[in-house]
Amino acid sequence: LVAIIFPQIYGVGYETINDALWGRNVRWVLAILIGAKILATAATLGSGGSGGIFAPSLFIGAMLGCLIGEQVHLMLPEMTAPPGAYALVGMGALVAGTTHAPISAILIIFELTNDYHIIPPLMVSCIISVLIATYFKKESIYTEKLVRRGLNIYEGRDINILRALRVKEIVNTDVEKITGDSSFTDLIRCMIRSQHQEYFVVNENDELLGTISILELKEFLQEEEYLSGLVIAADIAHPPPAYLYLEDNLDLAMHHFGRFNVDELPVLASEDNRRLIGSIRRKDVIDAYNREIFKWDLAGGMHSVVTAASKERQIELAEGYSLVEIDPPDGFIGKSIKQLNIRARYGVEVILIRKPLDDQKGIPNRPGAIPSPDYVIQPGDRLLVMGEK
Template sequence: MDFVGILRKLKISGPHALVIIAAAVGLATAGGALGFRALIGYFNHLFFGLTDQKLMQAFGAGFKFWLPLIPMVGGLLVGPIVFHFAKEAKGHGVPEVMNAVARLGGIIRPRVAGAKAVASAICIGSGGSAGREGPIVQIGSALGSTIGQYLRLSEERIKVLVGCGAAAGISSVFNAPIAGVMFSVEVILGDFTIATFSPVLVSSVVASVLTRSILGNHPAFEIPSYGLISPWEIPLYMMLGVILGMIAVLFTRSLDIFENVFERLKIPDIFKPALGGLLVGSVAIFFPQVLADGYDTIRLSLNGQIVVWILVILIFLKILATALTLGSGNSGGIFAPSLFIGSMTGGAFGIAANYLFPHVTTSSGAYALVGMAGLVAGTTHAPMTALLIIFEMTSDYHIILPLMVTVAIASLVARLLFSNSIYTVKLAKRGIDIRAGRDINVLRTHRADEIVTTEFDSIPLSATIPVILGKMEQSLESDLVVLDGDGRLLGLITFQDVRRVISRRELDMLVVAYDIAHREVEAVTMDTNLEEVMNTFNVRGTGVLPVVNDKVSNKVVGIIRKDKLVEFYNQKLIEHLRR
C-alpha cells in the first residue's frame, strides 16, 4: 500500500494529509541540508586542506600565486554538471524555483536536487564566492516537488510542497524557522492564505527541530547585544538605508551584467565556470576574504574588528567576486554574499558615524548588523524576510527599531532605482514577469471584459440585516455589491461585515447595507488589463471586484470573481507554454 493509501485508510485527507506530507518534506529537506553541509566540508577539506598543503610544500608558503587554480579546478568540475546534467543548477537557484511555481505547476525535475547539491558544494568548497542558502532552497523545493509528483497530487498542492521545501531549506541553514516561512510565502509562493501557510509552517518547524537536534541550537553569529543609545541615531540609520539600497542595486545589476558578459564569450559553456573561478582566485591572492561565504569575515565586522579601508574595499570586491562566480555559470546562493556586503557597508558607515558623532552613536558592529538586513531587503525585495532572518540568526531583538527603519528605506530605495529584485532580474531577461507567484505577462495582454460576469447579485443601500442574510444564503457570490437606486456603486459587503452585527437582534431593522458596507471599493472597467485586476485583488483581499462602465458615472455592469480570474490565468498559461 502506498503512502496515499495509508492516509486514506486512516481517514486522513484534504488539508490534514497535506500537513503530514509537508512534515515529510521538512524531514527530507533537513536531511538534505545536513548532507549538503557535510559535502561542502568535504570539498573544502579536499581543496583547501589536502591540495593547499601540497601546493605550499611544492611552492613554499609565501606569495600564493597558485591560489587561482583551486577555484578554477572547482569550475572545471561544476561545468559538466550545470551545462549537461541539469541546467537548472546553474546560478543561485531561486529564480528557477519561482519559475516552476508560477509557470510549470510546481514541477521540478528530481535530478535537480542532486545536481544542485554536488555543483554548489564543489563551487563553495573550492572557494567560489557564493552561499549555501540558495542551493538548499532549490534542493528542498526539488524534494517537495518530487514527493508531490510521486504521490500524484494536484498542481496546487505540488506548488505548496515546493514552498514547504523552500521554507525548510532556509530554516535548516540559518536555524530560522520563522524567516523560512516568511521567505516561502513572500518570495516563492506569494500566497499568505491559511491553506498555504499551515503546511509551510509545519515543514519549516520540523526541519528546524531536526537540524537543532543534530547541530545544536546556536545562532549563526555570536555578537554583543546592541541597541539604540540615542534618538539621534535614527537619522543615521535612515541614511544607511539609502546607501544600502543603492549598493543593493549595484550588486543586482553587476550580477546581471556579468551574466551577459559570460553569455557572449566565444568559449564553450562548459569552461566558463572555470574561467570565473580563475578570476575570483586572482582577486583572492590579495583579499582571500572574498572566497566562499565569508562568514568568518562577517563575524569580525560584527565585532568591530576590521579597519574601515578594508571594509570599503571588501564591499566592491565581494560584489565583483560573486558576479564572476555566479555570472560565469557556477552554482551557489546570493544570500551569504548579501549578508557579507551589507555587513561591510554597515561596518564602514558605523566607523564613520563613530568618528563624526562619538557621543550619540553605538559600536560600528551594530551598524554592520543592521547593514546585513538592509542589503538583503534591497536585493531580494523581501523586507519581512530580511528582518526576521537577522533576528533569528543573532538572537538579538534589542535593535529592532534601527532594523525596521533601515530595512524599510533600503527596500524602498532599491525598488525605486531598479524594479527587479536579484531573483526576478534573471527571469525578466527571458520575458518572464513574476509577481505573487504568477507570470504577469500572461495577464497583461487580456482585458476585464473577457471574464466579466454580467449577471450578479446586488443589494440596495437600504437593505436590512435579515434581507442581506437572505440574499447571501441564495447567492453564489462571496461578496455582495451595494447599489443606489440608479445602479451606481456604493460599496461591497462581505459575510465578515454582517457577522459583526448578526448576534445583536435589536439592530436587525436599524442597521442597513449602507452602514456596514466597505465604501472605498476600487472598481475596474471593461478595458482594464487583467494584471491590474489581479493586483487589485491582492491589495483588497476580496472575492469579487465590481466592473463599472466608467469611473465617472460608476454604474456597475458586472463583476469579476477571483476564482474565475485564476482559472483563466491557468488556462492561458498552459496555452502560452505549449506554443
C-alpha cells in the first residue's frame, strides 16, 4: 500500500538513489521517502516477506544525507559540497551502522565514485555511525538473526550449542509431587518408597510451593514421633534456589547448576503459569550436550575417518571394531550384496564402495557411494567394511 502512494520505495530503489545523488528530489519528498522506506522495510521483513537490508540501508542513507545536504547547502552555499556528496556519505554511514562493517562501507562507496576527496568525510561518518550503533546494540542486523537462533559468533561453540537447546526438550516429567498439607509421616513414607532425591511440594493446582531434599528429611528422622502430628510438608519446604521455564535454554540451566551447586531444578510451565511440569537434572543437560556434539561432529568426523581408511591402514572406531578398505574377492564380482549376504556370512558391514576415478558412474572427490542391497559389485570396486577385529 505504501508503494502505491510512493512508488520510489518499490524494489531496491536505485533510480531514486541516483536522483538523490544528483540533487533532483525536493526536501519534502526526501523526508517522506525516509519514513516510507523504513515502514515498508520493517513491515516486509517483520511479516516474513522476502527482502534484504543492504539496499534499503543505501536508500535511507542516501535520502537522509541528501536532505541534510540540502539544508546545509542552503545555509552555507559557498562553504559546503553539493547535496549529492552528503547523500554518498549518508549511504556509507547507514550501511556501516547496520552491518557494523565500516571498512566495507567505505570501500563500496569509494568504488561508486572513484573520488579520493570523498574518503575523509566518509571515514569519519562511518566510524561515528558504527560507534553509536554498537553503543545501543551490540549485534549487527545480520548477527542478530544468529543470536535469536542461539548462535553467537563472539562466543565459543559450547555455549552456542547449549543456547540452541531448550529445557522442554529434556524435561523429566517423572517427579515426586507432594501436596503442601501432607503430614510428616506421609513424607517419610514417600521417601522410603521413592527413588527420587528431590521432592516438590505443590498446592491443589499443581503450582510449586517449594522443595524438600532427601538429605533434609533424614535430619528430622530422629524426631519423627514428635513432628508427625505437628509438621506438614509446607512447613519444611523451602523455595528452590532457582527454577526454569520450558522455553529457557540449557545455557541458563547450566548457569544455575554451577551458581547454586545443585543437581536438580524444577521446571514451570511459564512466567504466567507456575504449574510444575517436571524437573531438569545436571546429568540430563550434560547428556543432551554430548548428543548434540556427536551430531555436529558426525558428518565431519566420519568423513575424515572414511577418507583416512585405505587398504594399508585400519581405523579403530571403538573398542574391538575397525574400519578397513579391501579389494573384493573374485567370487564377489558380478554378484549383489544381497546375494552374497556379507553381514550374516562374514560378520562385517559394507559401509561404502569406492569406484575407480575413471568410472563415469563414480563420485569424484568423495569417499565413496553408499551401496544398496541390490548393488552388483563390479571389477575395480573397493569395499569399505566395518567389523570386529
